[in-house]
Amino acid sequence: MSFADLGLSDELLQTVTDAGYTEPTPIQASAIPSVLMMRDIIGIAQTGTGKTASFVLPMIDILAQGRSRARMPRSLILEPTRELAAQVAENFEKYGANHKLSMALLIGGVSMGDQIKALEKGVDVLIATPGRLMDLFGRGNILLTGCSMLVIDEADRMLDMGFIPDIEEICTKLPKQRQTLLFSATMPPPIKKLADKFLENPKTIEVARAATTNANITQWVVPVAAQASEKRKRLRQVLQQEGMRNAIIFCNRKTTVRELNKSLKRHGFRSGEIHGDMEQPQRLAELDLFKRGDVNILVASDVAARGLDIKGVSHVINFDAPWHPDDYVHRIGRTGRGGATGIAFTFVTPDDAENIANIEKLTGQKIAPLDLPPAAEEEERPKRVRRERPAREDRPREDRSAREERPREDRPVREDRPVRDDRREDGERPAAEAPAYRGEDRRPPRDERRDRRPRRDGRDEGPDDGWNGPIPEFLMVSLNR
Ligand code: ADP
Ligand code: MG
Secondary structure, eight states: OOGGGGTOOHHHHHHHHHTTOOSOOHHHHHHHHHHHTTOOEEEEOOTTSOHHHHHHHHHHHHHHSSOOBTTBOSEEEEOSSHHHHHHHHHHHHHHGGGSOOOEEEEOTTSOHHHHHHHHHHOOSEEEEOHHHHHHHHHTTOOOOTTOOEEEEOSHHHHHHTTOHHHHHHHHHHSOSSOEEEEEESOOOHHHHHHHHHHOSSOEEEEOSOTTOOOTTEEEEEEEOOSSHHHHHHHHHHHHTSTTOOOEEEEOSSHHHHHHHHHHHHHTTOOEEEEOTTSOHHHHHHHHHHHHHTSSSEEEEOHHHHTTOOOTTOOEEEESSOOSSHHHHHHHHTTSSGGGOOEEEEEEEOGGGHHHHHHHHHHHTOOOEEOOOOOOOGGGGSOTTOOOOOOOGGGSOHHHHHHHHHOOOTTSOTTOOOOOSOTTOOSOOOOOTTOOSOOGGGOOSTHHHHHHHSOOOSOTTTOOOTTOOOOOOGGGGOOOOO
């Protein structure tokens, strides 16, 4: 099957060829002709299977006819997070290069003024997170009555984040005569209900069993002790392994993300972080550093990183085993994208047995344990010993910033910055009816869990400062995009 068989226009086929795609993915092959025939679609396919192009491409051809009117977008794409929304917008820019479609991105964390201006001119494609859209709608800046095409993307993630009531409300503001496309990696019952209510005679396309992991990803569990210091030591060892070009490291909590990034920097690694407490421009800037290879380690939380499409990620490391098995599938799906191979390591403490069992049940696969030799000598150097520093210009740049971040020695090292709201990851407006749990910390009995788990304040680790060792060679390799 080739793209030319799907009924797309010649201009579009040209951009697809320019993008380097030779063959449609299975979800694209099934969805594109039906979308062009104006059918409603339910598309279920695991993460990384090219769902975005399966709606973006036919939408470009459909929207090429007709023109936009002020404040009345012609189509609406709902995305659960700002990053995903930005990513879809990039896709429109890339594939729409030969078309003159106008687009607006409505996401939290960026100034509303520019967004309103764009809307007033009239847009063909509006890409939004539900929270920001509802805000603008409430202010009367937007009319959805001319919106004849709706895409609900990453529906299972919307559910996790408590956006379903918002989506239901948004659906009622669109004209009844419209085309609706819903995409999801999994199809939990509330999503099924949503589809039954708002889609008309949809064609269901399911290309792989929901929640299977990509066969191109080699998966390992790495047994670790529960103490944070031990986990960090193991992590540094794993990061020094051969072939470790770059890695996204997932933690269950934002505080762990911040701590771990600081610790890695202190040890001379080029790392960055991304989580929902960061402002949008800062999140995008960190992502960009990683995409460009200026940092080759990105420490991330689930909400900030799910669905991110970054090419050439060689490794995913779950510093914390995810609490929710679906998250595992999404996390490791950041590697092995677009036919490439990838490696995923999941750290498991004795407490994590149940989490791993749930993951194995969901994916129907046993994950083999990786036996690592005991951590290397350098890690065992006596703590609180300062080493001689080489002259400033001899030291790698990263080390300088690490030094700025280093806490004073008389202060506890793991002292935490106050967390604004530990439950809310994404900074989106919460749905009033949303469940009390959201995003990465959405498992309700959290306090209980905390009690069962060893404290992670890291007091046992001692200061990490004083490290001026060389940066391993592999960390210097940059990412080719
Ligand atoms: P999903 O939404 O299903 O998780 P994406 O739409 O983000 O997946 O696509 C995953 C990756 O696959 C992207 O890097 C995209 O550029 C790439 N991709 C999409 N379609 C094709 C194709 N037909 N051939 C090769 N790569 C593709
Ligand atoms: Mg997607």
